[in-house]
Amino acid sequence: MELMDLLRTRRTYRRFEQREIDRSVIDEILLAARYASSAANRQPLSYIVINTREKTDLVFEQTRWAGYLPPEQGQPRENERPTLFIAVIQNTDINPDCDTDAGLAISNMTLAAWNHGVGSCIIGACNRDKLSELFGLTETQKLHTVIAFGYPSHTSRIADVTDPAEIKYYLDDARNYVVPKRTINDIVRYL
Numbered sequence: 001m002e003l004m005d006l007l008r009t010r011r012t013y014r015r016f017e018q019r020e021i022d023r024s025v026i027d028e029i030l031l032a033a034r035y036a037s038s039a040a041n042r043q044p045l046s047y048i049v050i051n052t053r054e055k056t057d058l059v060f061e062q063t064r065w066a067g068y069l070p071p072e073q074g075q076p077r078e079n080e081r082p083t084l085f086i087a088v089i090q091n092t093d094i095n096p097d098c099d100t101d102a103g104l105a106i107s108n109m110t111l112a113a114w115n116h117g118v119g120s121c122i123i124g125a126c127n128r129d130k131l132s133e134l135f136g137l138t139e140t141q142k143l144h145t146v147i148a149f150g151y152p153s154h155t156s157r158i159a160d161v162t163d164p165a166e167i168k169y170y171l172d173d174a175r176n177y178v179v180p181k182r183t184i185n186d187i188v189r190y191l
Ligand SMILES: Cc1cc2nc3c(=O)[nH]c(=O)nc-3n(C[C@H](O)[C@H](O)[C@H](O)COP(=O)(O)O)c2cc1C
Pocket: 010, 011, 012, 013, 014, 064, 065, 066, 067, 121, 122, 123, 124, 125, 126, 156, 169, 179
């Protein structure tokens, strides 16, 4: 896909086909994380891959989806769940302050996935205590986010924000996501 099309269509996806993601695609997603820039090149991030149904279910139970929507609309149903999670771990002994590193790595991973038609949802709203225990994190390791992946069973498109207060995503009549983005004129100023 052409780069700008990849960026425009790499949206958040929250319902997925129940089809496994090939190991070669998972490997490429992880390689994309490895390619990301890192402050002072300290590389404090590591990753945990969860790709068996038994374990993705355990992770899924600790995640919350689509806070702007009622759960019956936003929460994936049993047969719509992601087939892969990748947890982003901050190794605080290497660098305790690595939010930007994490953002760059997450961006690379979700784009590499979408290049293969694999959609994603970055999950910040999760039970970090329970997931840290499940992942067996050490005292110096902190769970940054988990990213859910899968082949989407819906579409998602960008719409222009017209009222500055109306930024909530919503579902259209076909249950596809619409994501309002502020227009270029609203967010850019040349000095
Ligand atoms: C740091 C971060 C945390 C997020 N956490 C969640 C989450 O917990 N649950 C969820 O359903 N979506 C989550 N999202 C997805 C956002 O809701 C989504 O990016 C936003 O609505 C814009 O949609 P878009 O990604 O298609 O542009 C998160 C996104 C980011 C960047």
